[in-house]
Amino acid sequence: MAPPSLKICCIGAGYVGGPTMAMIALKCPDVEVNVVDISKARIAAWNSDNLPIYEPGLSEVVEACRGRNLFFSTDVERLVADCDVVFVSVNTPTKTTGLGAGKAADLTYWESAARMIATVSKSDKIVVEKSTVPVKTAEAIEKVLSHNAKGIKFQILSNPEFLAEGTAIQDLAFPDRVLIGGRDTEGGQKAVNTLKSVYARWVPEDKIITTGLWSAELSKLAANAILAQRISSVNAISALCESTGADVSEVAFAIGKDTRIGPKFLQSSVGFGGSCFQKDILNLVYICECNGLSEVAHYWKQVVAINDYQKSRFAKRVISSMFNTVAGKKIAILGFAFKKDTGDTRETPAIDVCHGLLGDRAVLTIFDPQVPEEQIRRDLSMNKFEWDHPHQLHSHGGSVTSKIEYATDVYEACKGAHGICILTEWEMFRNLDYQRIYDNMQKPAFLFDGRNIVKVADMRKMGFIVYSIGKPLDPWVKDLQINI
Numbered sequence: 001m002a003p004p005s006l007k008i009c010c011i012g013a014g015y016v017g018g019p020t021m022a023m024i025a026l027k028c029p030d031v032e033v034n035v036v037d038i039s040k041a042r043i044a045a046w047n048s049d050n051l052p053i054y055e056p057g058l059s060e061v062v063e064a065c066r067g068r069n070l071f072f073s074t075d076v077e078r079l080v081a082d083c084d085v086v087f088v089s090v091n092t093p094t095k096t097t098g099l100g101a102g103k104a105a106d107l108t109y110w111e112s113a114a115r116m117i118a119t120v121s122k123s124d125k126i127v128v129e130k131s132t133v134p135v136k137t138a139e140a141i142e143k144v145l146s147h148n149a150k151g152i153k154f155q156i157l158s159n160p161e162f163l164a165e166g167t168a169i170q171d172l173a174f175p176d177r178v179l180i181g182g183r184d185t186e187g188g189q190k191a192v193n194t195l196k197s198v199y200a201r202w203v204p205e206d207k208i209i210t211t212g213l214w215s216a217e218l219s220k221l222a223a224n225a226i227l228a229q230r231i232s233s234v235n236a237i238s239a240l241c242e243s244t245g246a247d248v249s250e251v252a253f254a255i256g257k258d259t260r261i262g263p264k265f266l267q268s269s270v271g272f273g274g275s276c277f278q279k280d281i282l283n284l285v286y287i288c289e290c291n292g293l294s295e296v297a298h299y300w301k302q303v304v305a306i307n308d309y310q311k312s313r314f315a316k317r318v319i320s321s322m323f324n325t326v327a328g329k330k331i332a333i334l335g336f337a338f339k340k341d342t343g344d345t346r347e348t349p350a351i352d353v354c355h356g357l358l359g360d361r362a363v364l365t366i367f368d369p370q371v372p373e374e375q376i377r378r379d380l381s382m383n384k385f386e387w388d389h390p391h392q393l394h395s396h397g398g399s400v401t402s403k404i405e406y407a408t409d410v411y412e413a414c415k416g417a418h419g420i421c422i423l424t425e426w427e428m429f430r431n432l433d434y435q436r437i438y439d440n441m442q443k444p445a446f447l448f449d450g451r452n453i454v455k456v457a458d459m460r461k462m463g464f465i466v467y468s469i470g471k472p473l474d475p476w477v478k479d480l481q482i483n484i
């Protein structure tokens, strides 16, 4: 067999490293791709039939190339030493302590990966920032690498990832664009071209954008901030819809018809979740503050503030609608993942809503088709921002709250409940037998739709008291004096 034309090693076998490298291996059979991680459990799962992340189409891609030119391993140092290109796709969570706590990106994992690369390398390498990092990180990484370089040359590239979970395979196979930032030097441009030639195997040339390092780093933060801003904008409008009798779906449809605005990302919800939007905006806010741009920082902070408002507004609607207390009442939580088609629960709005309801002493029964019980209990017992640190992969759940139950059947979850909250837009929730659910609930039966997926009129006809984000209010809810 001919030797590989290029050896790639990716540090971090997570939601980005795993699928991204699997796609490169699929499209470039002559390239050897090793994905390495410190988590033995994660690597074992990548090497099994039960992959560590749920992503439609991923297992087919992995099966097509695992053992051929795609390998998963914990032999981090050897494989890094042996490759031409190192992608770094480790966690860059929000700092929990110290300077910039609650905002700044924690680059501990990135820095330790960079130090390890410098220590083990014996030949020149291209080091690719795949993780989302603060603008100017490449400069710091260059310093770490060059101070330990023993005459070895490293070229740093920024190649941020834009995939969304649940559609990762589609996004990787047909990306809107691939962005590569590099130094404007001969060595820098040579490295850019090497990486470009990898993507060019399947991405049309006009979709591969090359820029300077800082533009590439900042474009990633800006893209996430602007996407999240659209959701906060429509969610802010949803509150006004409820106060005025307008319908947020009609408003979103009408404004999305303007080609300058476009229809995507205008779906009002209980709030955005996921590992990145909040983290990346807080990071952007911190960078603005560090650069003395307090007005700009304040502007972006509001995107997160509206998101927090939306989540707490939802929980308050539930409590106030149910006679201002949910103490001892059974509430069925349908959906815990931060969006459909993923088992990921990082920063899911369900955590905040559940905490809001548990704070009023509700008894929750939680159902999600992809999220296991242990994960839900761990999420509900963790402190904010703790979830995105690698040690969480090894932990087995902290203190377990006794006020939650886990259901493996959606109808069981709803049986005897006083109220239902739909918190993830799983397709299956659109087509449930709601009559059966209604018949088996306590009366009056409440339905709170945080994703606008049920047909409100049909549900009201069945007898439910319905609250659906940004929709005209049920008379029951409207007549209540609430303070949201």
Ligand SMILES: NC(=O)C1=CN([C@@H]2O[C@H](COP(=O)(O)OP(=O)(O)OC[C@H]3O[C@@H](n4cnc5c(N)ncnc54)[C@H](O)[C@@H]3O)[C@@H](O)[C@H]2O)C=CC1
Pocket (backbone or CB within 6 Å): 011, 012, 013, 014, 015, 016, 017, 036, 037, 038, 039, 042, 076, 089, 090, 091, 092, 109, 112, 113, 130, 131, 132, 133, 161, 162, 163, 164, 165, 275, 276, 390, 393
């Ligand atoms: N999740 C997503 O959809 C997207 C994430 N990103 C960014 O990509 C980066 C990674 O995110 P995810 O893949 O979601 O995180 P993840 O938590 O799923 O994966 C990160 C992996 O890195 C490993 N790791 C940490 N330090 C290590 C070290 N020193 N050596 C070897 N392995 C190490 C961890 O054990 C973990 O398995 C973050 O910066 C994130 O902002 C960017 C685009 C999309």
Ligand SMILES: O=C(O)[C@H]1O[C@H](OP(=O)(O)OP(=O)(O)OC[C@H]2O[C@@H](n3ccc(=O)[nH]c3=O)[C@H](O)[C@@H]2O)[C@H](O)[C@@H](O)[C@@H]1O
Pocket (backbone or CB within 6 Å): 132, 161, 162, 163, 164, 165, 166, 224, 227, 231, 264, 265, 266, 267, 268, 269, 270, 271, 272, 273, 274, 275, 276, 277, 338, 339, 340
């Ligand atoms: O950097 C990242 O991690 C990624 O973050 C997002 O991807 P992701 O978080 O996986 O999923 P999204 O589809 O963006 O959804 C994020 C959250 O917003 C919510 N959302 C999305 C769209 C919408 O119209 N309304 C809405 O409430 C979703 O339910 C979810 O909770 C971006 O879409 C990706 O481009 C980016 O690469």
